[in-house]
Amino acid sequence: MADRLITSAKELSNSEYFYGHRACAGCGGSLALRLAMKVLGPRIFVAIPANCMSATSFLHPQVAFSVNCMISPFPATGAVLSGIEAGARALGLKDYHVVGFAGDGGTADIGIQALSGAIDRGDRVIYVCYDNEAYMNTGIQKSGLTPYGSKTTTTPAGKNFPGATGRKKDMFEIVAAHGIEYAATASIGYPEDYLRKVSKAALCQSTSYIHVLAPCSTGWGFPVEETVEIAREAVDCGLWYLAEYENDEFVLNKMPKEFTPLEDYLLKQARFRHLKERDMEHIVHGRDKKWEKILKNWK
Amino acid sequence: MDRPKIVRYEKPGKVENYPCGAIRVGTLVQDNAGWRILKPVIDHGKCVMCLRCFLLCPDGVIDKSGKILEIDYRFCKGCGICARECKVEAIEMVREGGDEDAG
Ligand SMILES: Cc1ncc(C[n+]2csc(CCOP(=O)(O)OP(=O)(O)O)c2C)c(N)n1
Ligand code: SF4
Ligand code: SF4
Ligand code: SF4
Numbered sequence: 266m267a268d269r270l271i272t273s274a275k276e277l278s279n280s281e282y283f284y285g286h287r288a289c290a291g292c293g294g295s296l297a298l299r300l301a302m303k304v305l306g307p308r309i310f311v312a313i314p315a316n317c318m319s320a321t322s323f324l325h326p327q328v329a330f331s332v333n334c335m336i337s338p339f340p341a342t343g344a345v346l347s348g349i350e351a352g353a354r355a356l357g358l359k360d361y362h363v364v365g366f367a368g369d370g371g372t373a374d375i376g377i378q379a380l381s382g383a384i385d386r387g388d389r390v391i392y393v394c395y396d397n398e399a400y401m402n403t404g405i406q407k408s409g410l411t412p413y414g415s416k417t418t419t420t421p422a423g424k425n426f427p428g429a430t431g432r433k434k435d436m437f438e439i440v441a442a443h444g445i446e447y448a449a450t451a452s453i454g455y456p457e458d459y460l461r462k463v464s465k466a467a468l469c470q471s472t473s474y475i476h477v478l479a480p481c482s483t484g485w486g487f488p489v490e491e492t493v494e495i496a497r498e499a500v501d502c503g504l505w506y507l508a509e510y511e512n513d514e515f516v517l518n519k520m521p522k523e524f525t526p527l528e529d530y531l532l533k534q535a536r537f538r539h540l541k542e543r544d545m546e547h548i549v550h551g552r553d554k555k556w557e558k559i560l561k562n563w564k
Numbered sequence: 565m566d567r568p569k570i571v572r573y574e575k576p577g578k579v580e581n582y583p584c585g586a587i588r589v590g591t592l593v594q595d596n597a598g599w600r601i602l603k604p605v606i607d608h609g610k611c612v613m614c615l616r617c618f619l620l621c622p623d624g625v626i627d628k629s630g631k632i633l634e635i636d637y638r639f640c641k642g643c644g645i646c647a648r649e650c651k652v653e654a655i656e657m658v659r660e661g662g663d664e665d666a667g
Binding site for chain 2: 274277280281283284285286288290291292295296325328329331334489491492493494
C-alpha cells in the first residue's frame with residue numbers, strides 16, 4: 266500500500282507480484298505492470314482486459330500474477346474496476362487499491378466509454394494504459410494511438426501510403442477533460458518519474474489515470490535490449506511528453522532544452538524505416554505544433 | 565534469493581477436478597530459462613549497487629535481498645536490458661553453453 270511518494274528503486278520492496286510471465290523478452294508493457302504493482306502491491310485487485318499482458322500471464326495452470334486478478338471483457342476495464350471497488354467497499358475492506366492495466370487499443374478505442382463512465386462516477390480506481398502504439402496481441406494492428414507513419418499489418422507502407430496516416434489521439438487530455446482528480450503521462454524510459462506518478466495516483470480519493478509509453482520490440486522492430494532507451498528517446502525527441510493534470514491544471518514535468526534528432530528515434534525502428542523525407546517533415550511539424558500548444562497553455 | 569517457487573502440476577485427471585471459476589494466482593509450473601541465448605553475469609567487483617538493473621528488468625528476476633544482487637536464471641529471458649542500462653558496465657551478456665556452442 267503506497268502511502269507516500271515513491272521515487273527510487275531503493276524504496277521498492279524486493280517482492281514481485283508479476284512473475285514468470287511469457288511476454289516477449291524485453292517487453293516494455295511487462296515492465297510497466299511490474300513497476301506499478303511493486304508500488305501499489307500486495308493488497309491490490311487487478312483487472313486486465315484482453316491484451317498482451319493477460320495473454321502472456323494466464324496460461325493455465327501458470328498464473329504470473331500473485332495478487333487478486335481477473336481478465337475483463339475487452340471493452341469493460343473501467344466498468345469492471347468500478348464493480349471490484351464497489352464489492353470491496355461493500356465488504357468493508359481497508360487498505361487496498363483497485364487497478365486496471367489496459368493497452369492502447371483497450372483504452373483509446375474499445376474501452377474508452379467504460380473508462381469515461383468510471384471517471385464520471387469518480388470511483389477510487391487507478392487506470393493504467395500501457396501504450397505500445399498498436400494492437401500487439403493480435404499481430405500489430407493500428408489503434409487510435411498508433412502514430413503517423415507507423416507500419417502495421419492494417420496500415421502497410423507502400424507507394425501510396427506511409428503506413429498509418431491518422432493522428433495519435435490525445436488520450437491524456439481526453440481523460441483530463443473529464444475533470445479527473447489526477448492524470449499523468451509517463452514513460453518506462455523515465456522509471457523514477459513513473460514510480461512517483463503511480464504512488465501519487467495511489468493517494469487519490471477518486472479515479473486516477475496514468476498513460477505510460479511502453480515500447481514493444483516485436484511490434485516496433487528494434488533490438489530487445491533497447492526497450493528502455495527507446496522509451497527515453499521518445500521523450501527526448503519530443504514525440505512523447507511527461508506531464509500531469511490535477512486541480513484543473515496541466516503541468517509539464519520535463520522541458521527538453523533541445524529535442525534530440527527525430528530521425529535518430531524513427532530510423533532505429535523497423536516500423537518507421539520506410540519513411541521518406543516529406544513524411545519526416547510531417548512528423549516534425551506535428552510535434553512542433555503540439556509543443557507550441559503545450560508551452561502556451563501548460564504550467 | 566527470495567523468488568517464487570516452481571510447483572509440480574498435478575493433472576486434474578477427471579473432468580470434475582478441473583478448476584471452475586477462480587484459480588490460484590501465483591502458480592508457477594514452468595521456468596522461462598530456455599528462451600535465453602545470452603545470459604547476464606554481474607561483476608560484483610564493479611557493481612556499485614545502484615539498483616538500476618533491479619528496477620528495469622521486465623521480468624523482475626534480479627533479487628536485492630542479499631548483500632549482492634542475485635539473478636534468478638530460471639526466469640531470466642536474456643533480453644540484455646540490465647546490461648545495456650548499467651552505467652558502470654558491470655553486467656556482461658555471455659553466450660549460454662559457453663564458446664564451444666558459438667556459431
Ligand atoms: C471484444 C473483443 N474483440 C477482440 C478481441 C481480440 N483481441 C484480443 S487482445 C487484442 C489486442 C489488444 O490490443 P491492446 O489493447 O492495444 O493491447 P496489446 O495487445 O497491444 O498489449 C484483441 C483485438 C477480444 N479479445 N475481445
Ligand atoms: S508483442 Fe510487444 S507488447 Fe506484446 S508481449 Fe511482445 S513485446 Fe510485449
Ligand atoms: S545497474 Fe550495474 S551497478 Fe547498478 S546495481 Fe545493477 S549491476 Fe550494479
Ligand atoms: S537479461 Fe533481461 S530478463 Fe535477464 S536479468 Fe537482465 S533485464 Fe532481466
